[in-house]
Amino acid sequence: PEAVPAVDTPAGDLDTLRTHARDCRACPLWGPATQTVFGEGPTDARIVVVGEQPGDQEDLSGRPFVGPAGKLLQRALDELGIARDTLYLTNAVKHFRFERRGKHRLHKAPEPGHARACRQWLARELELLQPDTVVCLGATAASSVLGADFKLMQQRGQWERLSSGARAFATVHPAWVLRQPAAQQEAAYRGFVEDLRLLIDRRN
Numbered sequence: 001p002e003a004v005p006a007v008d009t010p011a012g013d014l015d016t017l018r019t020h021a022r023d024c025r026a027c028p029l030w031g032p033a034t035q036t037v038f039g040e041g042p043t044d045a046r047i048v049v050v051g052e053q054p055g056d057q058e059d060l061s062g063r064p065f066v067g068p069a070g071k072l073l074q075r076a077l078d079e080l081g082i083a084r085d086t087l088y089l090t091n092a093v094k095h096f097r098f099e100r101r102g103k104h105r106l107h108k109a110p111e112p113g114h115a116r117a118c119r120q121w122l123a124r125e126l127e128l129l130q131p132d133t134v135v136c137l138g139a140t141a142a143s144s145v146l147g148a149d150f151k152l153m154q155q156r157g158q159w160e161r162l163s164s165g166a167r168a169f170a171t172v173h174p175a176w177v178l179r180q181p182a183a184q185q186e187a188a189y190r191g192f193v194e195d196l197r198l199l200i201d202r203r204n
């Protein structure tokens, strides 16, 4: 990955943090992207959901999880009776990374250096929000929150404890579900919903 200059983590509340993040230059992804897509949700949210990075529609609208992956997440939340507006939704990487192909912008997974550079924002979001529960969607989010050694496919759907005292678990990313071959997609979706069921399981 590209060299990542250190930047000071700004102090202050979430709105101040969001404002600072607009001008983040800690990695080169800001250049081609439209804007920083910062986290969104109530400041008293008990649950924080961490995705990978904004996609095409998120980059254009400036809001997380409004494209196809967001719609699948919404379907899963509806099934579980969880209202999206009670959650704080954010991403491990806050700029869209893409490759241009004609008039299309093809999503490109972020590199570990991009996630490392962006981690300061996520860390401050979690510090300010002090959630009870953190849900990681996909390997990039899991690595940023639970550490680089986390093995998503072996450890998904299991409670972990963060040093803040919050509990956390990881599951697959909804975009991964959408990328599965048609014959496997329903099973992949069911697995995703079953992991998210931890959020409403009264035995926890």
Ligand code: URA
Binding pocket: 051, 052, 053, 054, 055, 058, 063, 064, 065, 066, 067, 069, 070, 091, 175
């Ligand atoms: N995928 C993500 O991980 N985050 C978004 O905001 C949208 C798609």
